[in-house]
Structures are given as C-alpha cells and as structure tokens.
Amino acid sequence: MDKLTARATVVDQFAHGKPFPVTEPRLQLSELPLHGIIRVQGDAKDPAFQAALRTALCMELPASERVSAMREARLAWAGPNEWLYFCSLSTEKETLVTLKQTLADQFATVTHISDSRVSFIVTGPDAPNFLSKGCGIDLYSTSFEPGKVVTTRFAGLPAMLMRRSGDVYVIYFDVASAGYVLDWMLDAVDEFRA
Structure with missing residues (x-):
C-alpha cells in the first residue's frame, strides 16, 4: 500500500528553474505552508x-x-x-x-x-507596488491598513488579499491556479530584482 504524505506547499513543481522564493532586499515572495x-x-x-x-x-x-x-x-x-x-x-x-x-x-x-487554497506571503517596502501590478486595490497605508482584507481579482483570477501588518500581505487563490499564479508573479517580480 502506498504511503500518502500530506503536502506542505504546492508551487515548488511550478517554478521551472526560476528563483523561488524571491528574496530581494525590498521585496520577498514565498508560499505559505499549508494551514x-x-x-x-x-x-x-x-x-x-x-x-x-x-x-x-x-x-x-x-x-x-x-x-x-x-x-x-x-x-x-x-x-x-x-x-x-x-x-x-x-x-x-x-x-x-x-x-x-x-x-x-x-x-x-x-x-x-x-486543501483548496494556495497562499503567498509578500513582504517588504516594494510589496504594495508589486501587488498593484495584479489588482486595482489601493494598497497604501491610508486606504488598506493592517487588518484589512478584500476579495478581488488578481492577475485576472479570484483572490483574497489580506494585509497582516506593516509591509506584510497574504494573498489566497484556488489551488488549481497555483502554476498560473506563480508564473505571473515570477514574471512580474523581474522589475523589482536588485
């Protein structure tokens, strides 16, 4: 009998050789483990x-x-x-x-x-600029303060966007979209690389 192992993350298989997680000085992007x-x-x-x-x-x-x-x-x-x-x-x-x-x-x-969701954490001073490439939400402090959450479209897909604190944002998608979302994010992050 096969031994099943629960997944902790899903996007590793979709990075296709591109550096992920992203750990730039002003922008960090990674997948949150299953919770x-x-x-x-x-x-x-x-x-x-x-x-x-x-x-x-x-x-x-x-x-x-x-x-x-x-x-x-x-x-x-x-x-x-x-x-x-x-x-x-x-x-x-x-x-x-x-x-x-x-x-x-x-x-x-x-x-x-x-199990039906994949989530990404986006942090750093450039997080609002990066996230603004995918949605029309005003993500700066006066409009989208910590503790705020919205359901929106991000990169053309339904998503939930939450600001946890300071420059810490979490975005949730349907797990079936994981590959597409990661491709979009890794393309969008290029202009933020040092």
Missing part, C-alpha cells in the same frame, strides 16, 4: 449566531473587509454572511468539530477548505 482554513457561513445579524461564534472561536465577527485576530488565528470577512477562519494545522480538526457542534442548531454552514 487550516475553515469557511463559516451564517446570518451576521443574528445575535445567537454571533454568540455561538464568539464561544467557539473566542473572537468577535469582524466588520466588512476586516480581520479579527488572536494569537496565530484569524477570522476574515469573505463576503456578506461569510468568513474564513485561518488557524494552524494542529488546531484545525478540533476547531472544525467545535464549530460544527456549536453551530449545530443555527442556520449556518461550516466547511473545511484548507
């Missing part, structure tokens, strides 16, 4: 739903285009009545069970989606 992602859908205006999530996750529902964070976990607004909960792989299964039990009597849906 837990749980989609939660429910009525944001329902006090019982809010209380159930508060109990299960120990954090408040974030406002539109915002992220609530506690330690390494984040709850990000993904659209009206939809949020994505990001956590470590070590706590993912327990959190999934807790959410399903806590929301069992609610009009809500909890879905495990970790």
Whole structure:
C-alpha cells in the first residue's frame, strides 16, 4: 500500500528553474505552508449566531473587509454572511468539530477548505507596488491598513488579499491556479530584482 504524505506547499513543481522564493532586499515572495482554513457561513445579524461564534472561536465577527485576530488565528470577512477562519494545522480538526457542534442548531454552514487554497506571503517596502501590478486595490497605508482584507481579482483570477501588518500581505487563490499564479508573479517580480 502506498504511503500518502500530506503536502506542505504546492508551487515548488511550478517554478521551472526560476528563483523561488524571491528574496530581494525590498521585496520577498514565498508560499505559505499549508494551514487550516475553515469557511463559516451564517446570518451576521443574528445575535445567537454571533454568540455561538464568539464561544467557539473566542473572537468577535469582524466588520466588512476586516480581520479579527488572536494569537496565530484569524477570522476574515469573505463576503456578506461569510468568513474564513485561518488557524494552524494542529488546531484545525478540533476547531472544525467545535464549530460544527456549536453551530449545530443555527442556520449556518461550516466547511473545511484548507486543501483548496494556495497562499503567498509578500513582504517588504516594494510589496504594495508589486501587488498593484495584479489588482486595482489601493494598497497604501491610508486606504488598506493592517487588518484589512478584500476579495478581488488578481492577475485576472479570484483572490483574497489580506494585509497582516506593516509591509506584510497574504494573498489566497484556488489551488488549481497555483502554476498560473506563480508564473505571473515570477514574471512580474523581474522589475523589482536588485
């Protein structure tokens, strides 16, 4: 019987000899290793739903285009009545069970989606300029401050873009797009190389 090994990253096979991760003085780009992602859908205006999530996750529902964070976990607004909960792989299964039990009597849906996403972290002073090549979002501090998240199109594909802090951005795509996204990013990064 074959021994299956869970993936930690997916894009190594798509670099095709180009240097990746990118480690330039003003721009760094790498893939985030696999981590837990749980989609939660429910009525944001329902006090019982809010209380159930508060109990299960120990954090408040974030406002539109915002992220609530506690330690390494984040709850990000993904659209009206939809949020994505990001956590470590070590706590993912327990959190999934807790959410399903806590929301069992609610009009809500909890879905495990970790394996369906690929994520890239983009850091450094040139991160906003690099990311602006792929989307029309104003990424500078006054418009896109830390703790903000948007769903948008990036390089023509649906994506979720989150600003964690300072010059630290994370962008999520459907895992099926990993090869295309990496090719696009490695072409776009050329003008930022020292």
